[in-house]
Amino acid sequence: MKKTIVVLLTCLIVYQFYLSRTPALTQSISLKEVSLYQGDLVLINKQTKIQEDPRNLSTVAKQVSETIVEPDLLLEDHVAAALQRMMQRAKKVGIDHFRINSAYRSGKLQQELYEEYGADFALPAGHSEHQTGLSVDIGSTRGKMKQSKEGRWLAKHAHQFGFIIRYPKGKEGVTGISFEPWHIRYVGLPHSVKMYEENWVLEEYLNYLKQEHAYQIQIAGRTYFVQYTKHRALKIPDTPVFHVSGTNAKGFIVTSRLQK
Structure with a gap:
């Protein structure tokens, strides 16, 4: 038993040395x-404004498990591909009742949302990640995301596909945004x-x-x-x-x- 522990510790030390090299x-x-x-x-938040518009937008695929996709949603092409892979993996384990509500937004649309709903519910044009084509809002057809199987699965597995929960609970003081379990950002x-x-x-x-x-x-x-x-x-x-x-x-x- 002691020999096994020594071997495991040695392997761990060698592995850590390899990663630090x-x-x-x-x-x-x-x-x-x-x-x-x-x-x-790229960082987009209340203090930092978007400088470049996305250049390679693709339509979000509608044939993704049982997911409901709102019409004409756009994302950067590599993000749309990663999203589809993630949805397909979720379906394999029986998680397939997502609803993709929002993706890329133009500056014009973002400003309209800001003026209609106010600062408590939207960011002004230039300060929303949706203008990058890297972010997508994903809900569940079975309930609120923070309580649904879909929300729990995303929180646990999205990072494996290059995505993060951009505004997690407990980080409001850093992001300046309340908890949004539906807002997914691609970072790769x-x-x-x-x-x-x-x-x-x-x-x-x-x-x-x-x-x-x-x-x-x-x-x-x-x-x-x-x-x-x-x-x-x-x-x-x-x-x-x-x-x-x-x-x-x-x-x-x-x-x-x-x-x-």
Whole structure:
């Protein structure tokens, strides 16, 4: 028994050392100013306004399990694809009574909602995540999301598909928004997993990156290396698979998928 425990502890220490090790940074990339305001990790809130409109909107698929999808809803194409994968996975375990109510909104529509419902129920144009094409409101046809099977399943599994509950309970002081179990935001992997594991909202995650500058994480057999920088030139690992996102402020986040 003691021998088994020693072996397990040794494996854990080796694994933690592997994850903490910085890979060789041998590839040079240049970052463009316009990228500061684009990507899956841009911060949009009451203080920070959207700077770039989405460019690759796709219609949300209507053939998603028993989900009811309001007509003509749009999301960024990679987000729409991730949403469909998530809904299909939920259906496999018998969770299939979602209602997709809202996705991309134009600035004009957002302002109309703000003027009609007021600041208690809507944000002014330029300050709503719905204008990014990265956020979607998902309800349940069986009741309120915070009490339904659909809401519980999303809260537990959305991060596996690159999504987060953007305004969780207990984080109102950080986000400035009351608990909204229906408001789902795409940030992509591995960011959604890191935020879920640490119980962070997007504001907290971006602050972490600004302080630490880099971290490594392994998810489902894939290893990711995440870097934050304010500079236009950066050294990253030697990999053909990397993604750049701005923060909508003064920083870039580069996510590299390491080769085995």
